[in-house]
Amino acid sequence: MKIRGSKIVVTGCAGFIGSHLTDALLEMGNHVVGVDNLSAGRRSFLEDAETYDDFTFIQSDLLKDDLKDVFKGAQMVIHVAANPDVRSGAKDTLSHYQQNIEVTYRVLEAMKSLGIKDVVFPSTSTVYGETTVIPTPEEYGPLVPISVYGATKLACEALICSYAHSFDMQAVIFRFANVVGSRSTHNVLHDFVAKLRNDPTQLEILGAEPGTVKSYVHVDDCVRGMIIGAEYARNKVEMFNLGSADCLTVKEIADIVIDSMELRGVVYRWTGGVQGGRGWIGDVKNMLLSSEKLRSYGWEPSLNSSQAICKAVREIVAKPD
Numbered sequence: 001m002k003i004r005g006s007k008i009v010v011t012g013c014a015g016f017i018g019s020h021l022t023d024a025l026l027e028m029g030n031h032v033v034g035v036d037n038l039s040a041g042r043r044s045f046l047e048d049a050e051t052y053d054d055f056t057f058i059q060s061d062l063l064k065d066d067l068k069d070v071f072k073g074a075q076m077v078i079h080v081a082a083n084p085d086v087r088s089g090a091k092d093t094l095s096h097y098q099q100n101i102e103v104t105y106r107v108l109e110a111m112k113s114l115g116i117k118d119v120v121f122p123s124t125s126t127v128y129g130e131t132t133v134i135p136t137p138e139e140y141g142p143l144v145p146i147s148v149y150g151a152t153k154l155a156c157e158a159l160i161c162s163y164a165h166s167f168d169m170q171a172v173i174f175r176f177a178n179v180v181g182s183r184s185t186h187n188v189l190h191d192f193v194a195k196l197r198n199d200p201t202q203l204e205i206l207g208a209e210p211g212t213v214k215s216y217v218h219v220d221d222c223v224r225g226m227i228i229g230a231e232y233a234r235n236k237v238e239m240f241n242l243g244s245a246d247c248l249t250v251k252e253i254a255d256i257v258i259d260s261m262e263l264r265g266v267v268y269r270w271t272g273g274v275q276g277g278r279g280w281i282g283d284v285k286n287m288l289l290s291s292e293k294l295r296s297y298g299w300e301p302s303l304n305s306s307q308a309i310c311k312a313v314r315e316i317v318a319k320p321d
């Protein structure tokens, strides 16, 4: 896929990953049309992007608005927008269905009618469900997601694959581990930092000690991996896992956050969790992806899980809301 000197639409450009990706694409000399309805994203995350003449921001709702005008003239769509909140999926299934499946369908239909051939899609480790092979490779199956979020992202993957094969498109799908870094608004770090700012003597932790065991990747490594994967993609549908090679328990994350915030004597209050110690319904207990395929194209995360968490906490703490 050509990812230099192109006109690229980034949906969800004002969100956590979308805004970092937008910055990187602009730095590479692309013209970026960023689309966001600002439901979760923030215009302030686009401050750097808006210094480029080659950046256009369009506030639009992908679920309702006509997308053809927005996508016109683009060579590629990187469809980042989603409802990415795994936890809320057990309560609000409709939002995941609409914001993930329906929106992806609308994005693909607009691309089809305009003849836009290249689509890049950030998917998630949660499509695998609870795997028996760890680290989990891209070929693992059957895919049995245990969260509504994971199920809807898997449905999006399937739609994208079918459009690539049916309508002569090319697709690159990334299955991310947990991504951390500045501008995040809804992950475990953000939760812990917010709770500790509110009360530095104790920390409520969802789940049973020591919590789930998962892999984390810094957003800078994530964005670099997306660009490398998209540039090297040759097949009609290319699938890449993207995560670091190690993992951490929730307790280890809490320890790092507390250390980074220079707090002492914090009491952990584990909630006990649901369904045998999960943090919430649909929370996978063990997640570690094999990213060997992306590594074989030259990508290497510069930070492991704990380094990524340390850096992300520093970034979150340095930039209060």
Ligand SMILES: NC(=O)c1ccc[n+]([C@@H]2O[C@H](COP(=O)([O-])OP(=O)(O)OC[C@H]3O[C@@H](n4cnc5c(N)ncnc54)[C@H](O)[C@@H]3O)[C@@H](O)[C@H]2O)c1
Binding pocket: 011, 012, 013, 014, 015, 016, 017, 018, 035, 036, 037, 038, 039, 040, 041, 042, 060, 061, 062, 063, 079, 080, 081, 082, 083, 084, 099, 103, 122, 123, 124, 125, 153, 175, 176, 177, 178, 179, 180, 185, 187
């Ligand atoms: N953050 C992670 O750890 C992680 C892990 C795996 C996969 N992902 C995937 O990466 C992508 C980005 O996640 P994120 O963490 O940056 O989320 P985010 O919530 O920060 O960003 C999503 C953006 O999409 C926008 N958006 C949502 N619905 C929209 C609509 N209908 N119209 C226009 N804009 C809309 C939001 O305003 C927001 O700016 C998602 O597709 C998510 O599934 C994220």
